[in-house]
Amino acid sequence: MAVYVYSIVGEDHPVRLDAVRGPGAPPLGRLRTIKTGALCAIVGDAPLDPRPAARNLAAYREVQQHLLAGGTVLPLRFGFRAADDAEVRVVLERDCETYARKLRSVAGCAEYRLEVAQDEVAAGLEHAPHRALATGVVEAFRPFTRERNPLEATGDRILSVAFLVPYDQEELFLATELSLAHQMGDDVRFRLEGPMPPYDFV
Known part of the structure; x- marks a missing residue:
């Protein structure tokens, strides 16, 4: 199933997701993590309706603000999608140095x-x-x-x-x-x- 990729964080980020949800009715709004090495992507199943509705944008921003409160976050653009968890993992592994460098550039x-x-x-x-x-x-x-x-x-x-x-x-x-x-x-x-x-x- 297609997934939204919200953010990338480092391994030291606490990533507490219990108090925040992505767009879509349950269980679509449930967030999870995909970890590879020192990086972690925050993802959620993409809603069936891909249109950038105001409620979806609001949910996206809420997720990003919640993550920022826990530490350094690299927010991906609203609506960024991947085919499935496996594709996210491949991209994290392939571009790990690029993402790590970007995280360092915005740290603190x-x-x-x-x-x-x-x-x-x-x-x-x-x-x-x-x-x-x-x-x-x-x-x-x-x-x-x-x-x-x-x-x-x-x-x-x-x-x-x-x-x-x-x-x-x-x-x-x-x-x-x-x-x-x-x-x-x-x-x-x-x-x-x-x-x-x-x-x-x-």
């Missing part, structure tokens, strides 16, 4: 997504002042982040970016966001989402 971190919007901006980074403002915001966070990944800025947003933030820098990162939002005034709106698994750094 969570992702935060920041959107900054300005009332008079029609679309994206059209003008030099807006580009300068966006650059300044990103630079202010640099000392407290391990990586950053620009995302698409649409509508009145002048900036959309994902940050990989070490846990020991979260307090300073959040304080910086509050300080910048206060300095910019009411014309500039900040929207920060997180902490979340490192979706944009996989």
Whole structure:
């Protein structure tokens, strides 16, 4: 039976799955692990209806947040499927070094997504002042982040970016966001989402 592959974690992750379920009516929502060497994949039987319904996406996110609370997690894209458990095991064994390297790159971190919007901006980074403002915001966070990944800025947003933030820098990162939002005034709106698994750094 086809399976959803939710995440990959290391052998030191506690992987407590009793309190969380994937999409689909029982027994489809039951999660399990597939282990090979130092890696462990969290999987569940794929629902019969493969459409990305809102309830399925919500269940996927709940699983990822639950795993993040237990340690470093490498989230796979929503709806990632394999033919069966055997295929998952083959992929883990074949690409073990790649997955191990990616886990190390995000270890001890969570992702935060920041959107900054300005009332008079029609679309994206059209003008030099807006580009300068966006650059300044990103630079202010640099000392407290391990990586950053620009995302698409649409509508009145002048900036959309994902940050990989070490846990020991979260307090300073959040304080910086509050300080910048206060300095910019009411014309500039900040929207920060997180902490979340490192979706944009996989």
